[in-house]
Amino acid sequence: MTPAVRCLDDAEVDRLLTLDDAVTTLRRALGSEPAMAPVSMPKALGTWPDGSLHALGAHWTSSGYAGVKTWINTSAGAQSVYCLFDTAAGGLLGIFRARSLGRLRTAAVGALGLQAMVPADTGTLALLGTGRQARAQLAGAAAVLPLTRVRVWSPTTEHRTSFSAAMADEFGIEVIPAGSVADAVRDVGAVVTVTRARAPFLRAADLRPDVHINAMGAILPGAAELDADVVRSARSVVVDDVASALENSTELRTALRDDPGFSGRVSPLGEVLRAPGVVRPGLTIFKSVGLGACDLVLAVRVYEAARLGAADHTRTDPTTTQAQEK
Known part of the structure; x- marks a missing residue:
């Protein structure tokens, strides 16, 4: 049975992941042997006079996950979202608002x-x-x-x-x-x-x-x-x-x-x-210029914490709320 897609907003990410936990989690994953570590995709970037569009992804087949973060920056504002996938079944597992995830990742790195x-x-x-x-x-x-x-x-x-x-x-x-x-x-x-x-x-x-x-x-x-x-x-x-x-x-x-x-x-x-x-x-x-593996490791941590928690995170679509991303 395909699991329900978990949709998390920034408040949920903040509740599920602390900075200390982010530092420890990243250190363990990035410091692991290369065969077990997540692998980043090349960063995609498009720019125009008033803004930029980014995409940063990674796969972590030893853990069964892949994901991509995409975000836009303009003079009028910014938005970001993270999509988490299952590498075994090819399914979409989660969609997260990525402002808090990005802030925690940048601070932890x-x-x-x-x-x-x-x-x-x-x-x-x-x-x-x-x-x-x-x-x-x-x-x-x-x-x-x-x-x-x-x-x-x-x-x-x-x-x-x-x-x-x-x-x-x-x-x-x-x-x-x-x-x-x-x-x-x-x-x-x-x-x-x-x-x-x-x-x-x-x-x-x-x-x-x-x-x-x-x-x-x-x-x-x-x-x-x-x-x-x-x-x-x-x-x-x-x-x-x-x-x-x-x-x-x-x-x-x-x-x-x-x-x-x-x-x-x-x-x-x-x-x-x-x-x-x-x-x-x-x-x-x-x-630091950004590493897709870091976003993926923390997204997995958040997803697994949400999955193990009692709260139902399957009903709210975070793409309907507003957030800003650096």
Whole structure:
């Protein structure tokens, strides 16, 4: 008998999946042996002057699942949806509103990048960007590091001031607005960038020589956060997916153009989770452009939690509600 399709909205996803659970689940799946790990599809992307359309999928035949997330971004708004399938029977298992799923995935992937590449006692962080994903990135960092002080930069004074005050209240740590990028990153152990910048703003001269950078923004063609000298200075560059990152990251494409041997310095996150010794001491970068396997792993976790729960999730179609996606 074909199972009923489970339709979940963002509130249900938030109820069924915590950030800590997302980090643990992703670490276990991505760090598993390649034969057992989920396999991502190449990212599909279409752009036009006022927006972009994306699709990101994966299959996980060892667990019996496949899925695809698709989303649209425009100046007027954004929407996203995730479809989960059964690889054995070929059936549709679930349709989820994907705003919360995407937020949790992005936060958890960022947390894994920090956990894998930053000393465990790192207490200082610079957060560059105060947009829709910034709070999730700070939550991810706070979940894996003993943060005591965070400096926040945004080009808009009001944004960085109000965001810093709100985050200090929420996380109970010192969160300070910084007047410049250089002030924000001075002497911190880790930097998280999460912007839609069209031109690089983070320079190597402003950074500690042993700093780690989680570059979580600038995922569209032509966007960039890191100056070329930052990427050149990196001893280790880790990405969620090598082929996708070298194709979709402006910063990494530029580095590869300038140095054809650059790709040899780039490692996938799964390899680092299995063998942390591949990360060299010095300035390090984790660049995330999105990985279908991560969405799939968390969608499976949510689906199985819903299936085991007592609530009936088969009656509400989440595509009839509104949500926004970065």
